[in-house]
Every structure is written in C-alpha cells, then in structure tokens.
Amino acid sequence: MFRASEMLSTHPRQPQMDAAALARCIEECFACAQTCTSCADACLGEPSVQELVRCIRLNEDCKTACLATGEMLSRHTEAEWTVLRAQLEACRQACAACGAECEKHAGHMEHCRVCADACRSCERACQELLSAVAA
Amino acid sequence: MFRASEMLSTHPRQPQMDAAALARCIEECFACAQTCTSCADACLGEPSVQELVRCIRLNEDCKTACLATGEMLSRHTEAEWTVLRAQLEACRQACAACGAECEKHAGHMEHCRVCADACRSCERACQELLSAVAA
Amino acid sequence: MFRASEMLSTHPRQPQMDAAALARCIEECFACAQTCTSCADACLGEPSVQELVRCIRLNEDCKTACLATGEMLSRHTEAEWTVLRAQLEACRQACAACGAECEKHAGHMEHCRVCADACRSCERACQELLSAVAA
Amino acid sequence: MFRASEMLSTHPRQPQMDAAALARCIEECFACAQTCTSCADACLGEPSVQELVRCIRLNEDCKTACLATGEMLSRHTEAEWTVLRAQLEACRQACAACGAECEKHAGHMEHCRVCADACRSCERACQELLSAVAA
Numbered sequence: 001m002f003r004a005s006e007m008l009s010t011h012p013r014q015p016q017m018d019a020a021a022l023a024r025c026i027e028e029c030f031a032c033a034q035t036c037t038s039c040a041d042a043c044l045g046e047p048s049v050q051e052l053v054r055c056i057r058l059n060e061d062c063k064t065a066c067l068a069t070g071e072m073l074s075r076h077t078e079a080e081w082t083v084l085r086a087q088l089e090a091c092r093q094a095c096a097a098c099g100a101e102c103e104k105h106a107g108h109m110e111h112c113r114v115c116a117d118a119c120r121s122c123e124r125a126c127q128e129l130l131s132a133v134a135a
Numbered sequence: 136m137f138r139a140s141e142m143l144s145t146h147p148r149q150p151q152m153d154a155a156a157l158a159r160c161i162e163e164c165f166a167c168a169q170t171c172t173s174c175a176d177a178c179l180g181e182p183s184v185q186e187l188v189r190c191i192r193l194n195e196d197c198k199t200a201c202l203a204t205g206e207m208l209s210r211h212t213e214a215e216w217t218v219l220r221a222q223l224e225a226c227r228q229a230c231a232a233c234g235a236e237c238e239k240h241a242g243h244m245e246h247c248r249v250c251a252d253a254c255r256s257c258e259r260a261c262q263e264l265l266s267a268v269a270a
Numbered sequence: 271m272f273r274a275s276e277m278l279s280t281h282p283r284q285p286q287m288d289a290a291a292l293a294r295c296i297e298e299c300f301a302c303a304q305t306c307t308s309c310a311d312a313c314l315g316e317p318s319v320q321e322l323v324r325c326i327r328l329n330e331d332c333k334t335a336c337l338a339t340g341e342m343l344s345r346h347t348e349a350e351w352t353v354l355r356a357q358l359e360a361c362r363q364a365c366a367a368c369g370a371e372c373e374k375h376a377g378h379m380e381h382c383r384v385c386a387d388a389c390r391s392c393e394r395a396c397q398e399l400l401s402a403v404a405a
Numbered sequence: 406m407f408r409a410s411e412m413l414s415t416h417p418r419q420p421q422m423d424a425a426a427l428a429r430c431i432e433e434c435f436a437c438a439q440t441c442t443s444c445a446d447a448c449l450g451e452p453s454v455q456e457l458v459r460c461i462r463l464n465e466d467c468k469t470a471c472l473a474t475g476e477m478l479s480r481h482t483e484a485e486w487t488v489l490r491a492q493l494e495a496c497r498q499a500c501a502a503c504g505a506e507c508e509k510h511a512g513h514m515e516h517c518r519v520c521a522d523a524c525r526s527c528e529r530a531c532q533e534l535l536s537a538v539a540a
Contacts, residue, residue, distance in 0.1 A: 001137065001166045001256075003249050007173035010245035013180045030165050031136045037209040038142035044323055045148045045212035053314055057483040065492060067202065068473035074172040077180035078462040086498045087470060090491035097485050110145035114138050121136075179458055188449055192348040200357060203338035213327040215367050221360035222335060228356045271436045271526075272406065273519050277443035280515035283450045300435050301406045307479040308412035315418045315482035337472065344442040347450035380415035384408050391406075 002027045015076050017132055022073065025125040029070030032122035036063040036098060039115035055101050062098035062119060065091045081133055088126050095123035137162045150211050152267055157208065160260040164205030167257035171198035171233060174250035190236050197233035197254060200226045216268055223261050230258035272297045285346050287402055292343065295395040299340030299361065302392035306333035306368060309385035325371050332368035332389060335361045351403055358396050365393035407432045420481050422537055427478065430530040434475030434496065437527035441468035441503060444520035460506050467503035467524060470496045486538055493531050500528035
C-alpha cells in the first residue's frame with residue numbers, strides 16, 4: 001500500500017543516493033511507528049501493565065523518532081544531510097533500545113515479538129542508509 | 136511491511152468491530168501521510184511551484200490529519216468512539232480536499248496522480264470505517 | 271515564549287478572522303499537547319498505573335488531536351475551512367473527553383488537575399474559534 | 406500558557422537533572438515547532454516563493470525535529486538518555502540549519518526574522534541541556 005518508491009521516481013529532483021534504500025528506510029520508519037503505537041497500547045491493555053512501564057515508554061519514544069525520521073526522509077528537495085544523518089542516528093538508537101526491551105517480553109507476549117521484529121528491521125534500514133550517506 | 140493486522144490479532148483486548156476494516160484504515164492513513172509528505176515536497180521542487188501553493192497546503196493538512204487518525208486508530212484500549220469518529224471525519228474531509236486538488240494536476244504531474252490515488256483510497260477507508268462505527 | 275501572534279501579524283496573507291482568537295487557539299493546542307504528553311507519562315510513573323489506563327489513553331488521543339489542530343491552524347495560506355472546522359471539532363471532543371477523565375483524578379493527583387485545566391482551556395478556545403468560523 | 410514546569414513538579418518521579426533547564430528546553434521545542442510551521446506557510450504565501458524553497462524545506466524539518474524532541478523530553482518515566490541525547494543533537498542541528506537560512510531573509514521578511522530568533526533560542530536550549538546530560 002506504500003507508494004514511497006513511486007513517489008521518488010516521479011519527483012522532479014532525483015535523490016543523490018540509492019532510491020531503493022531510501023524508499024525502504026522511509027517505509028520501515030512509518031511501519032515501525034505504527035507497530036510501536038500499537039504495542040504501547042497493547043501493553044497498556046495487559047493485566048500486567050505495571051511491569052510493562054519501561055516497554056511502553058520506549059515504544060512511545062521509538063514511535064516519535066520513527067515518525068519524525070520517516071517524514072524528514074520523505075522530503076528530498078534541498079535536503080540538508082547533516083540534519084538528516086543526526087535524525088537517522090536518533091532513530092537507529094530509539095529502535096535499538098525499543099527492540100531490546102521488546103525482545104525481553106517476546107516469549108510471552110506476541111505483540112512484543114512482532115514489535116521487536118519491526119524495531120530491528122527499522123534499525124537495520126537506518127544503519128544501511130547511514131552507511132550509504134556517510135559524510 | 137505493515138503489521139497492523141498482526142498487532143490487532145495479538146492485542147490483549149479485541150476490537151469491537153471488524154478487525155480487517157480497522158487494519159486497512161490504519162494502513163491507508165499512514166501510507167497516505169507518507170505520500171502527501173512526498174507530494175508536498177515534489178511540488179516544492181517543481182519549477183512551477185508558484186502555481187502549486189494550494190496543492191502544497193492541502194498536502195500538508197492531509198498529511199497531518201492522516202497521521203493523527205492513523206495513530207489514534209492504532210490504539211484500542213479504552214477507545215472513546217465519539218472522539219475517534221470526529222477525527223475520522225476530519226481525515227475524510229482532508230483526504231477529499233487534497234484528492235480533488237491533486238486530481239487537477241494529475242494529467243501533467245505524475246506525483247499528483249499517485250497522491251490523488253492515495254487520498255481517494257484513504258477517503259474510502261475512512262468512510263467505510265465511519266459507516267461501520269456509526270453511533 | 272510563543273510567537274503565534276507575531277507570526278500572524280508578519281504573514282504576507284492576512285487571516286480572514288480575528289487574529290487574536292486564532293493565535294490563542296493555536297497556543298492552547300500546542301500547550302495542551304505538551305501537558306497531555308506529560309500527564310500520560312506521569313500516570314505511567316504512578317504506583318496505581320493499573321487504575322489510570324483510561325486516563326493515559328485519553329491523554330494520548332488528546333495530545334495527538336491537539337498537535338494536529340495546532341499545526342493545521344498555524345497555516346493560513348489557502349486555508350480550507352471545511353477541513354479545519356472538522357479538525358477543530360475533533361480536537362474539541364478530545365479535550366472534553368480527556369478533561370472529564372482528568373477531573374476524576376484531580377483531587378488526589380496534581381498532574382491530572384493541571385492537565386484538566388489545560389484540556390478545558392483548549393476546549394473553550396476550540397469552541398470559540400468554531401463559533402467565529404461557523405459556516 | 407505552557408505548564409511544563411508545573412507538570413514536572415507534580416510528576417511522581419523526579420527528573421535526574423535541573424528541572425528548570427528541562428522545562429525551558431521542552432517549551433522552546435514546542436514554541437519553535439509552531440513558529441517554523443507558521444514560517445513555512447508564510448514563505449509559501451509570498452510572491453517570491455520560488456526563492457524560498459530551501460527556507461520552506463528547512464522550516465519543515467526543524468518543525469518535525471522540534472516536535473519529536475519536545476514530546477520525548479516531556480516524558481521522564483524510564484527515560485533512556487542515549488536515545489534522548491541523540492534526538493536532542495538532531496534537534497540542535499535542525500535549529501542551527503533553519504536559523505542560519507532564516508537569518509539570510511530576516512532583513513526583508515519579518516516572519517523569517519522572528520523564526521530565526523525562535524530557532525536560535527531553541528538551539529541554545531538544546532545545547533544547554535546536552536551539556537547538562539553529557540554522558
């Protein structure tokens with residue numbers, strides 16, 4: 001349902017990097033933001049919510065960082081890569097922290113298992129894009 | 136890449152509605168937000184930006200409304216449907232306005248054609264969900 | 271610290287409405303979004319988090335609706351008031367629901383008392399702007 | 406109208422840092438996000454929009470980074486400072502880039518002058534908080 005690749009190929013200015021890697025990172029960011037929003041809410045609905053406070057917090061921060069990053073990467077007119085690299089790095093860190101926390105609960109809560117997958121997948125996409133646009 | 140359905144099926148509380156329609160609307164909202172962000176930026180990169188001012192404005196509002204709606208629908212613990220219906224209605228209106236504007240430029244700008252599709256598709260998903268959760 | 275009034279008075283296009291009412295509503299939306307984010311987090315940090323699940327949920331939705339509304343109202347080039355009215359109505363509903371819930375806890379949790387004030391104040395500002403821009 | 410200090414002082418968990426510096430940075434982030442949203446829109450409404458493309462782009466990225474940062478700093482239950490520091494750094498960079506661009510137009514466009522002030526003020530608040538929470 002995502003149209004990030006189509007939008008990149010119809011953009012009047014071509015990206016100065018691998019368009020496929022860029023599109024993949026954009027989509028991972030939006031998908032991970034959705035998954036983390038849902039995982040925070042699922043944790044909140046658990047009888048054991050008291051033990052999931054840290055997970056909810058990291059879900060929320062990961063959602064926030066992923067949305068910001070996905071949105072900033074969706075623009076490439078006059079991109080300022082000093083800023084984008086710093087935002088990608090923040091997103092990579094947020095995904096790593098949330099992924100590690102969700103993995104602790106993955107054995108007994110399926111939503112955390114799915115969310116850990118989303119976080120690790122987005123973390124890798126950020127890392128790959130960071131490597132591709134190294135200063 | 137979206138995991139909205141998986142997240143709904145692993146949530147400790149089951150939605151009080153058709154989970155497939157809900158998941159579809161969530162995914163349309165996030166995908167449309169991404170597409171509108173990209174279309175606003177593509178319009179900004181066009182030599183004819185001066186004539187695309189209204190399109191950029193509606194793209195931005197549609198993006199904002201879609202993100203808010205996709206995020207709110209991703210939570211269903213203690214959902215307050217009076218609020219969600221009003222937000223869905225705002226999103227439906229934003230998609231309709233942006234879709235109509237992008238359609239005017241669809242003949243000569245491919246990014247507006249793709250974006251009009253995203254807006255109309257999201258508009259329909261909002262309408263379907265609104266019908267399903269009518270008070 | 272807000273500069274909404276200054277920004278409105280230096281905008282190349284003048285708003286078609288009372289600029290003071292518009293600036294006030296914009297600032298209430300951003301301030302309420304901040305307060306609700308903080309209240310959700312404070313509830314999450316309480317030993318009684320289990321009993322605050324509904325409050326956290328409504329805080330999150332109110333934050334989301336307020337941010338979207340504050341952002342959309344901050345733009346007035348080519349404003350489409352059908353869309354803005356619907357978004358204002360969603361924000362008013364979200365503030366009313368969150369305000370009512372926070373008021374239940376205001377007697378024993380100061381952060382809910384402060385947050386209820388923010389929600390009611392934003393609800394009024396949305397109502398006043400809606401009256402001013404009635405179709 | 407902001408209540409960030411009140412919310413910090415009524416939070417069940419006390420921040421592990423100077424609460425006044427934290428509250429100031431939170432408020433600067435939200436205020437700068439509002440100002441940048443408005444400046445992007447004002448630039449879009451200018452007859453010379455063609456020459457303001459880079460300014461609009463940097464306004465949008467600064468808005469996005471500021472909102473994400475203001476929101477993440479508004480939570481301090483189970484704060485993960487590795488993530489928060491990276492996000493603060495991204496925000497500092499976004500403010501610096503947008504402030505520098507707006508300063509170029511400040512002489513002939515008042516909204517850019519006001520926005521440059523907001524960006525520089527937020528950049529300083531981020532820098533101060535970063536110094537306070539150095540690893």
